[in-house]
Amino acid sequence: MIRFDDVTKTYMRGQRPAVENLDIEFARGEFVFLVGASGSGKSTLMRMVLKEVTPTRGTVYVAGKDLSRIPSWKVPSLRRDIGMVFQDFRLLPSKTAYQNIEFALAVIGTPRKVVRRLVPEMLEMVGLEDKGKRLPHELSGGEQQRVAIARAYVNRPSILLADEPTGNLDPATAEGILDLLAEINERGTTVVMATHDQAAVDRMQRRVVEMVGGLVVRDEAGGTYETATPVSVISGHLPDDSAHRDELPLEDEALAGGPERPAAAQTSAPRSPESSSPEAAGSTETPAEDVLEEDLIDEREAQQTREEDLFVEDEAHAEDVQGDPR
Template sequence: MIRLEHVTKVYEGGSVAARDVSLDIQKGEFVFLVGPSGSGKSTLIRLMLRDEGVTRGKIWVAGKDITTLPKWKIPYLRRSVGTVFQDYKLLPNKTVAENVSFALEVLGRPRSVIGPQVEQVLDLVGLADMTGRYPRQLSGGEQQRVSVARAFVNRPPIMLADEPTGNLDPKTSVGIMKLLDRINRTGTTIVMATHDFAIVDAMQRRVVALEKGVVTRDEHSGRYEQDQG
């Protein structure tokens, strides 16, 4: 579903965010990108989203080489990739339902489709009774649920999450992870950057560890820290 081939990303000024990274992520996999701050987790997410370009290497998403994708085709890539961020990225002047339907409106979906689809996804994330509320009226966990609902409302085959639990307390984080796990079980491939070891250890999914832009470990059913024994 996602393949990175010898990907290198060097920012202007010379700092290396990814160095010769190669990864192969299968359809339906749940992959944690772990590592300390500045290790290159978020950069990899942005590269997969073509929010940034690679310096060298190739990235395939859903069978397409996105490193050579013309600019006008980038929106089509993003329609097949749902994204969740640490800061939720919700529109404060739109209600929960409007925030979620916004993702379908910009794609030009008819109202007859948008209504039921939004209702369904809000039910999935447990916010069916909060459709008319504004982000400021929600807790952090609830806002992140809205963000997940918006990312999933279009039923993308891939979901990229950059520190989705970074602003949440452990109990709320568990709720979000359960939600992502549920989405993953529908066949959606999930790549999640995190430094929350408790979550990674509890989920027991594939772990790709990064340090200074280099992949230091890639384990199926792995843990946050490498087992010493």
């Protein structure tokens, strides 16, 4: 369903890769948690699946298609088969819950008869059948996220990507959102969820893929959030990965720390003489990783602006579809 073949992504020349030597596959119908500290490469992995960014090296396959061979004009068609759920919901504030879901169908020209059938089905599936006329600000955070999930799933995508979908929610509400994603997965959709939610990962006991500094350091079925893996950042075995490569590269830590390191970690680039020198250790310059994180934030903001502009441009088309007497 999703495969990365020796994929490396570097945003700026001279900086370390955001994702490096990535070889991993997510099968059809899997539910996978991506875990790792901020800046570990989780969002970059998802953005490559959406073809928002392209690899510097290597090949990404989605549904058997080599994304490097898909022309830009076919990307919208690709994304119709990939649902995306965000931490901040990204609902259209001037449209009701019903209209937010309807909009996802209207912009691709779905007939009104189909729209009138699918939207109520989605509202019922997410438990909001009596709140379709409410605007986003009239809904709780959990209800807004349910609308966002319904919008992402209304086209019945084969893949659903969720980037911190429970990050802004209280534990009880987050549990309900997790149950909803599990239900969608049971219907055959592959779910890949990036998260820092330890309770969610421990409760679900699904496949867990941990990333550190752009590398996959753990890939286990029925995993938990924390691990004995010596190169884990989230379990406290390494300092935050925004700086750990200069202070304690993966290969040095693995050799010093007992269990055999994962295959992905073996590909970590060795530390250069410059980076290991006393002068480099005492340098006060901004780490390249921090610059990279700022670049990613800027790119995310730019992407969100592009999406908002697209919504504004497409609203006229959506209104035409809604007003069609057929």
